[in-house]
Amino acid sequence: MIKSDDVIYMDNNATTMVAPEVVETMMPYFSELYGNPSSMHTFGGQVGKEVATARQRVAELLCADPSEIIFTSCGTESDSTAILSALQAQSDKRHIVTTRVEHPAVKNLCESLDSLTGHKHRVTQLHVESDGTIDLKRFEDSLQDDTAIVSVMWANNETGVIFPVEEMAEIAKSRGILFHTDAVQAVGKIPIDLSKATGIDFLSLSGHKLHAPKGVGVLYVRKGTPYAPFVIGGHQEHGRRGGTENVTSIIGLGKACELATRHIKKENTTVRALRDKLENGLLKTIPNAILNGHKTQRLPNTANISFEYVEGEAILLHMDRFNICASSGSACTSGSLEPSHVLRAMGVPFTAAHGSIRFSLSVYNNEDEIDFVLEKMPGIIANLREMSPFWHNR
Amino acid sequence: MWEYSDKVKDHFLNPRNVGKIDNPDGVGEVGSLACGDALKLFLKLDEAKERIVDAKFQTFGCASAIASSSALTEMIKGLTLDEAEKVTNEDIADFLGDLPKEKMHCSVMGREALEAAIANYRGVTLPMAEGEVVCECFGVTDLEIKRAIEESHLRTVEEVTNFTKAGGGCGKCEDRLQELIDEVRHADRPKPIPMSGPKRMTNIQKIKKIEDVLEREVRPTLKKDGGDIELIDVDGDFVIVSLRGACGSCAKSQTTLKEYVEKKLREQVLETLIVEESKA
Structure with a gap:
C-alpha cells in the first residue's frame, strides 16, 4: 500500500538513491579511517587498499583491468577528459563524430572545442531515426581521414534507446579512430563487457546513476590508448588525474558496482517487467499517448511517453502532488524555451514533444508504486486536457 | 524546480x-x-x-x-x-x-x-499582429517586442526573451532584438557586425584593413601636422587608438578622431566602426 507521504521515485536517470549497503560501506571513512591514501603511514595506507578494492570492483562490472580505471569527480569530467585527451594526443586530426542526442556533457563540449583548444574543429553530429536509433551505414560514411575521435553515448538518458556502440567502435577501430562512449546511463542497467568490445578506448560512468553518491565518476581508458590528463596536479591515479581521491565516495562506488554486478539480472527481469507494466498500462488507459524511442532496443528501466496536447511541466507538478517524481522534455522544464533536443532530433511533433514524461525505474521500485502511478496518471492527463484548447479542437 | x-x-x-x-x-x-x-x-x-x-x-x-x-x-x-x-x-x-x-x-x-x-x-485588427516578424521560432513581431521593452523597461536580450519568448529558439534574431532595444531606449550603441552578407569579414581581416588604412592614409596626413596615431585594439566595432605627438595635446583631437579617422575607416573598412581614444 502507498501511504500519503511515500515518495514514488521514478526519476532514476536523473539520479538514484544511494544504496543502504553503499552508505554502510562508506561510513567508517569519514571520521574513523580518514587517512590520505598517498600517506606513508599505515593509517593512510589502509585506505589506499580500500581504494584499490573499489577499483577492482569497478573493473569487474565492466570486464576491464583495474589499471584501466581512473576515478574522476563525475561523468562530465570523464567525458571532457576523454575527448580533450584524444584531441591533444592527435593534434593533426580536427574532426569529431558524435550524435545530435548526446548529453550536454558531450554535446556542449564538442560545440566549444575551438575556443578550448585554440584550433578549428569540424564536428559531425549524427542524425537519429524517428525511433531514436542510429543508422550504422550513415555512421560509417561520416568517418574521415582526420577523424580524431568518435563519441557516442551507450544509451540515451531521455529515451533509454541503446546505440550499437560495440559495432560502431569496431568500425572506428578498423579505421584507426579512437572511440569514446558516455555509458553513464548504461552501466549497471545492461551488461557491459569491455574485454570483448575491444574497439572502445574510453568509457565514462557516473556514480550517482548507479546508487553510489554524487561527486564521483570513472573514466575507463583502454591500455595503450594515448592519454593526456585533464585535471593536472599530484601523482594520484598514476598521474592520470590529479587531486586527492574522493576516498569515501570511491569506496561507495566500488560497493555500488559490486551490487550492480549482482543486480544486473534483476534490472533486466524484474525492473523491465515493472517498466513494461507501467508503459503498457499508460499507453492503454490514456488516449493519445505515444512511446518515444525504439520499443525493444532500449534500457530496461526507461519509458518516455508523450501525452499529446498537454504540457510536461504542468503534468509533473500535478504528479508532484502525489509525490510521484519523474522528468519531462518539455520546454518549460528544459530551462530553455524549446523542448528537448533529443525529441526534436527524433522529429517528435510539437503536439507530443511538449508533453513528454520520462519514467525511469530502479531495483528499489515495486509493483504497488506502478499501480499507484497507473491509477493517478489518467486523471491528471484528463484534467489538463479538459483545460487545453488543442484537445477540444484536435 | x-x-x-x-x-x-x-x-x-x-x-x-x-x-x-x-x-x-x-x-x-x-x-x-x-x-x-x-x-x-x-x-x-x-x-x-x-x-x-x-x-x-x-x-x-x-x-x-x-x-x-x-x-x-x-x-x-x-x-x-x-x-x-x-x-x-x-x-x-x-x-x-x-x-x-x-x-x-x-x-x-x-x-x-x-x-x-x-x-x-x-x-x-490588432496592430501588433501586423508588425514585422522578428522571431520566427515563436512568431513575435517587432511591435510586440518594442512594446514589451517600453512597458517593462527591458534592457537586455535575455529580458526580452523572458518577456516575449523572442530569441528563445534558434537565437538568430538576437542581433535584431538588440537593435530594437537600442531603438526604443535611444541608445546610440553601434550596430553589431552582421553575421552574414557581403560585408562579413573575420576579425583578422578587419584589423588588417584598419591597419592598412591608418598606415596608408591617416598617418601621413597627421604627420604633416607633427602628430601620429597608433592602433591599440579592435573590439567588435570599436577601434581603440592612441593619438601621439602634436595630436596628443591638440584640443581638436576629438574632432580629428571622429571627423577624419572614423570617417576614413567607415568609408574604407566597415560603415559601423566607431573610433575611440584609448583611456590608458
Whole structure:
C-alpha cells in the first residue's frame, strides 16, 4: 500500500538513491579511517587498499583491468577528459563524430572545442531515426581521414534507446579512430563487457546513476590508448588525474558496482517487467499517448511517453502532488524555451514533444508504486486536457 | 524546480473559470502548440455591451501559463472594456504575487489574449499582429517586442526573451532584438557586425584593413601636422587608438578622431566602426 507521504521515485536517470549497503560501506571513512591514501603511514595506507578494492570492483562490472580505471569527480569530467585527451594526443586530426542526442556533457563540449583548444574543429553530429536509433551505414560514411575521435553515448538518458556502440567502435577501430562512449546511463542497467568490445578506448560512468553518491565518476581508458590528463596536479591515479581521491565516495562506488554486478539480472527481469507494466498500462488507459524511442532496443528501466496536447511541466507538478517524481522534455522544464533536443532530433511533433514524461525505474521500485502511478496518471492527463484548447479542437 | 508563489500554485492547481462560453461576445486566441503554450479567452458582456460579466479560458501550457490565465479571468470580470484594456502583464504578475522572471512571458500571453478578445469583439485588427516578424521560432513581431521593452523597461536580450519568448529558439534574431532595444531606449550603441552578407569579414581581416588604412592614409596626413596615431585594439566595432605627438595635446583631437579617422575607416573598412581614444 502507498501511504500519503511515500515518495514514488521514478526519476532514476536523473539520479538514484544511494544504496543502504553503499552508505554502510562508506561510513567508517569519514571520521574513523580518514587517512590520505598517498600517506606513508599505515593509517593512510589502509585506505589506499580500500581504494584499490573499489577499483577492482569497478573493473569487474565492466570486464576491464583495474589499471584501466581512473576515478574522476563525475561523468562530465570523464567525458571532457576523454575527448580533450584524444584531441591533444592527435593534434593533426580536427574532426569529431558524435550524435545530435548526446548529453550536454558531450554535446556542449564538442560545440566549444575551438575556443578550448585554440584550433578549428569540424564536428559531425549524427542524425537519429524517428525511433531514436542510429543508422550504422550513415555512421560509417561520416568517418574521415582526420577523424580524431568518435563519441557516442551507450544509451540515451531521455529515451533509454541503446546505440550499437560495440559495432560502431569496431568500425572506428578498423579505421584507426579512437572511440569514446558516455555509458553513464548504461552501466549497471545492461551488461557491459569491455574485454570483448575491444574497439572502445574510453568509457565514462557516473556514480550517482548507479546508487553510489554524487561527486564521483570513472573514466575507463583502454591500455595503450594515448592519454593526456585533464585535471593536472599530484601523482594520484598514476598521474592520470590529479587531486586527492574522493576516498569515501570511491569506496561507495566500488560497493555500488559490486551490487550492480549482482543486480544486473534483476534490472533486466524484474525492473523491465515493472517498466513494461507501467508503459503498457499508460499507453492503454490514456488516449493519445505515444512511446518515444525504439520499443525493444532500449534500457530496461526507461519509458518516455508523450501525452499529446498537454504540457510536461504542468503534468509533473500535478504528479508532484502525489509525490510521484519523474522528468519531462518539455520546454518549460528544459530551462530553455524549446523542448528537448533529443525529441526534436527524433522529429517528435510539437503536439507530443511538449508533453513528454520520462519514467525511469530502479531495483528499489515495486509493483504497488506502478499501480499507484497507473491509477493517478489518467486523471491528471484528463484534467489538463479538459483545460487545453488543442484537445477540444484536435 | 521553479519557485512559484502560493498564489501561482493555487491558481494552477485550482484554476478558476476554465472552459468555454457559448455565444461569446469576444474570443482571443494567442500562442500555438509549437510554442509550448497557448491561451483561448472567451468574454461575455452585459446588455449594454460595456462591462465584462463573464470570462472563461482554455490553456495549453505550464503551471504559470495556467495560473496567469486563471488570474486574468478573475481580474477582468466586472470591469468595463475600457478598464480591462488597461490591464497589463505586470498587473497579472502582481496579482499572482510575482512570477519567476523566465516565466514573465506567461503573463504577457494573458494580456495579449485579452487584447485579442476585445479587438475581436470590436471587429478590429490588432496592430501588433501586423508588425514585422522578428522571431520566427515563436512568431513575435517587432511591435510586440518594442512594446514589451517600453512597458517593462527591458534592457537586455535575455529580458526580452523572458518577456516575449523572442530569441528563445534558434537565437538568430538576437542581433535584431538588440537593435530594437537600442531603438526604443535611444541608445546610440553601434550596430553589431552582421553575421552574414557581403560585408562579413573575420576579425583578422578587419584589423588588417584598419591597419592598412591608418598606415596608408591617416598617418601621413597627421604627420604633416607633427602628430601620429597608433592602433591599440579592435573590439567588435570599436577601434581603440592612441593619438601621439602634436595630436596628443591638440584640443581638436576629438574632432580629428571622429571627423577624419572614423570617417576614413567607415568609408574604407566597415560603415559601423566607431573610433575611440584609448583611456590608458
